[in-house]
Structure formats: C-alpha cells, structure tokens
C-alpha cells in the first residue's frame with residue numbers, strides 16, 4: 288500500500304513508499320514491535336523480526352497479530368550484544384531498513400541493573416550501527432530514543448534542541464544512542480535517525496510500567512476482587528501518548544530521503560494520580576483520597592475499601608519529576624499528530640485487560 292502523501296513535507300525530502308521493502312525490526316516482540324510490524328505488513332513489506340534468544344516459544348505481543356500475519360514474518364533469534372551474530376544477519380540479509388527497537392526499557396530496572404542495561408542498549412546499538420556501516424551501508428537505520436535523555440522538565444517543553452541531562456542509567460544509554468546516531472550520520476554518511484519517544488502506552492504495555500500496573504489493578508478491583516494498588520511517587524508527571532500513533536510517526540521518519548531526528552509527544556502533562564483517577568472513572572469507581580506522603584490512601588467511595596496506598600519501595604532515586612514534549616517539528620515536517628488522548632489510551636488498555644479476564 289503506498290504511503291499517504293504528506294502535506295507538510297518538502298517534496299525533495301520524501302520518498303513515496305511504493306516498492307516493497309525488506310525490513311528488520313529488532314525487539315519485534317515488544318509493545319512497539321506489535322504496532323510497527325502491523326503497519327509494515329499492511330504496506331506490503333517483507334518483515335523480519337529479531338527476538339531475544341532463550342525464549343524460543345515466546346513471541347511477545349506479536350501473538351496478537353493472528354496466524355495469517357504471523358506466517359508472513361521471518362523470525363530470527365539472537366542476542367544484539369553478539370557482534371558476530373549481528374554482522375552475519377546484516378551482511379546476509381542486506382535489509383533496506385532497520386528499526387532498532389530492542390532495549391532494556393525499564394528505568395527502574397536500569398537503576399538496579401545498570402551494567403545489563405548498558406550492555407543491551409549501548410553495545411546492542413553500537414553493534415547494529417557498526418555492522419550496517421561496514422557491511423550494508425545503504426541500509427537505513429532508525430533508533431528509538433527516549434525523553435529520559437532530557438532529564439527533568441525545566442522551562443518550556445522538550446524539543447530536539449533541549450539540552451540533555453539524563454538522570455538514570457537508562458537515560459544515559461538513550462543519550463549515548465542519540466549521539467552515536469548523529470556521529471554515524473555525520474562522519475560516515477549513514478542514513479541514521481533518532482525518533483525521540485516520550486512515554487507511550489497501549490494495551491500491549493509491559494507490566495513493569497506504571498500505566499499497565501494501574502490498569503491491571505483497576506480491572507481487578509472493578510471485577511470485585513480484593514486488591515490494593517500500591518504505588519510510589521504519584522505526583523510524578525508524564526506526557527503519555529499512544530504507541531500506535533508513535534509508530535506511525537516512526538514510519539514517517541523512515542520515509543525521509545535525508546535522515547533527521549524528531550520528538551514524538553502529545554504536549555499534555557498528567558500526574559500518575561491523574562492517571563489513577565481517570566482509570567477508576569472509566570471503570571465506574573470513585574476514589575476518595577486522604578492523607579499525605581507515605582500515608583496517602585484512596586478508598587472506594589461506595590464500599591469504603593482501601594483501593595490505593597503508597598509503598599516506599601516503588602520510589603526511585605533520581606526519578607524524573609516531569610517530562611513534556613514539543614512535537615512541533617514532527618507536526619510541521621511529517622504532518623504527524625497524536626490522535627489518541629489519555630482517555631482513549633485508558634479505554635484501549637482497560638478494554639483489553641477486561642477482555643483477557645473474561646477469556
């Protein structure tokens with residue numbers, strides 16, 4: 288399927304995607320992999336997915352694509368930290384495009400396990416970019432960066448030009464990636480770009496992230512189960528978008544003739560507490576908040592049961608208090624916009640969770 292012509296794009300920097308491409312997605316089994324694989328298959332591309340070694344029967348979120356779609360994907364299993372494996376794959380397949388999504392993506396986990404995070408995120412990207420440079424230099428490489436590289440929101444929203452002050456090992460690895468992509472683009476002429484993604488959620492979000500954790504608890508509480516949602520800093524603020532919207536943007540970046548970096552964000556800031564309140568509202572439950580700090584709780588207004596409490600264990604050292612993105616470059620150059628607001632995200636997530644419970 289040919290890609291839409293983009294009204295805002297200077298025509299000399301946009302190639303209509305008419306020919307089928309041979310594409311590799313690393314980390315294809317994750318949330319973003321689901322949406323990207325689906326879009327690429329719709330476009331008629333030849334899709335290869337790289338999944339982590341060691342979980343031979345696991346295909347993660349790809350299982351939701353269904354049998355017919357799955358039959359069209361070539362699955363590779365291996366470790367992105369093994370240079371020989373990446374070299375061999377890149378040289379043998381000579382992909383037109385590589386979307387590098389694979390990462391250790393939990394900020395909390397990176398604080399506990401910095402070394403494993405650095406191995407996966409830094410070595411992994413370095414191996415892929417270097418294999419492309421040396422063995423398949425015509426391959427386009429798109430790296431999914433992160434707003435974590437900016438650190439705390441200071442004044443104004445964060446754009447491609449905002450100074451970067453990462454706070455976590457994860458944020459440091461994403462800053463490294465952003466700079467490596469720039470260096471390989473500028474020094475070796477590689478088509479390499481970073482999509483700087485702010486928090487993006489969906490029904491396929493991993494359980495280690497706060498939105499999924501909230502939705503799972505809300506679904507169980509709505510189902511009448513005795514459940515208390517335990518959270519850390521509920522006053523942290525994030526710019527939450529929908530992963531499906533962001534993967535459309537990632538495809539638009541890849542369609543450019545000249546590589547460039549883009550922020551993808553909604554520009555809307557909400558606290559974790561806002562997310563909790565909205566999720567309960569969608570489930571027909573009214574939380575009543577009382578107390579402060581570690582003693583803050585929420586009760587179900589109709590039953591009086593405690594449904595939310597604070598647990599010190601979920602606080603993070605060096606947590607980012609707030610991030611909010613300015614995606615005006617993506618809007619202007621790619622005619623991209625986030626279609627799904629926070630209500631829409633919660634609807635997708637809750638419907639999926641409640642559907643799973645009744646299956």
Ligand code: F7E
Nearest residue numbers: 392394433434435485486495496497518519520523601606
């Ligand atoms: O935390 C607070 C927590 O783990 C969001 C990843 O996609 O976005 C994501 O990173 C906020 C933080 O995501 C709990 O302290 C409170 O302030 O869902 P999260 P994240 O750290 O923002 C960036 C852009 C990425 O690139 C990452 O890959 O929620 N919070 N209580 C909690 N967080 C968790 N996980 N669990 C809690 O109980």
